[in-house]
Amino acid sequence: xxxxxxxxxxxxxxxxxxxxxxxxxxxxxxxxxxxxxxxxxxxxxxxxxxxxxxxxxxxxxxxxxxxxxxxxxxxxxxxxxxxxxxxxxxxxxxxxxxxxxxxxxxxxxxxxxxxxxxxxxxxxxxxxxxxxxxxxxxxxxxxxxxxxxxxxxxxxxxxxxxxxxxxxxxxxxxxxxxx
Numbered sequence: 001x002x003x004x005x006x007x008x009x010x011x012x013x014x015x016x017x018x019x020x021x022x023x024x025x026x027x028x029x030x031x032x033x034x035x036x037x038x039x040x041x042x043x044x045x046x047x048x049x050x051x052x053x054x055x056x057x058x059x060x061x062x063x064x065x066x067x068x069x070x071x072x073x074x075x076x077x078x079x080x081x082x083x084x085x086x087x088x089x090x091x092x093x094x095x096x097x098x099x100x101x102x103x104x105x106x107x108x109x110x111x112x113x114x115x116x117x118x119x120x121x122x123x124x125x126x127x128x129x130x131x132x133x134x135x136x137x138x139x140x141x142x143x144x145x146x147x148x149x150x151x152x153x154x155x156x157x158x159x160x161x162x163x164x165x166x167x168x169x170x171x172x173x174x175x176x177x178x179x
Contacts, residue, residue, distance in 0.1 A: 044104055046140025051086060051094045062089045068159075070175030073117060075124045076165070077103035079173025083161040085112075085149075093149040095135055095161060101142055102173050107166040108138035110147050112158040117176045124170050127162040138163055 051064055064086035072081045081100035087093050095112065113132040117123055133155070135147035149155070162174040 042104060043142045044140040046143040046145045048139070048143075048145045050096060050098075050144075051088055051146050064088050064094070067093070068177035068179050070117075070161070070177045072097075072100070072102075072161075072163075072173045072175045073119060073123075075120075075171040075173050076168075077105070077172045079103075079163065081173075083175040083177060085155075085177055092151065093153075093155075095147040095149060096144065097147070097161075097163075098144045100140075100144065102163060104141040105165050105167070105172060108141070108172065109164045109166055110135040110138055111162045111164045112149070112155065112177075113160050113162055114157045115160055115162070117160050117174045123174060127160075127164055127171050127174065128169060131157065132162075132164075133158060 066084055067087050068085040070083050072079050072083060074080070079100075079102040081102075082098045084096045084098060085093065086096055095110065097110065111127060111132040111134055113127045114130045115126040115132075118126060133149070133153055135149065139145040139147075158177075160174055160176050163172040164170075165172055
């Protein structure tokens with residue numbers, strides 16, 4: 001023991017500050033992993049051409065038929081663009097998000113759903129309440145992309161599309177699909 005009373009207090013302060021700093025660093029790191037805040041300022045552009053089915057011999061077949069379409073409306077984040085449900089001549093179906101502009105975010109998915117598209121905050125949380133078909137991760141938050149619909153998928157009653165954030169269970173934007 002040194003003869004100075006302040007020396008013991010300084011040692012105690014360091015023994016508390018170091019673990020507190022470690023805990024704070026772990027909390028910040030976990031928050032960064034969970035929220036992925038950089039995605040709000042970094043766009044992921046995508047530019048896929050519209051789908052085309054080839055006829056035998058590589059000759060382009062007839063153009064896809066639009067089964068249903070709708071305009072995207074904003075929910076949790078500003079969102080614009082169009083959603084088109086297409087039937088290709090080979091019998092396959094594709095959901096095309098065209099001229100999409102929304103925020104990037106963690107774990108964004110493209111869903112076909114049976115939920116109605118409600119404007120404003122009322123529509124943010126409804127899409128996981130009923131039936132949905134997950135078409136996979138959002139390929140990019142700016143541009144146009146195609147999402148194949150699984151063969152044999154029953155689309156009966158699936159009348160809307162949502163850009164769904166799995167991490168926070170909220171819709172970034174959605175569209176009612178109408179013929």
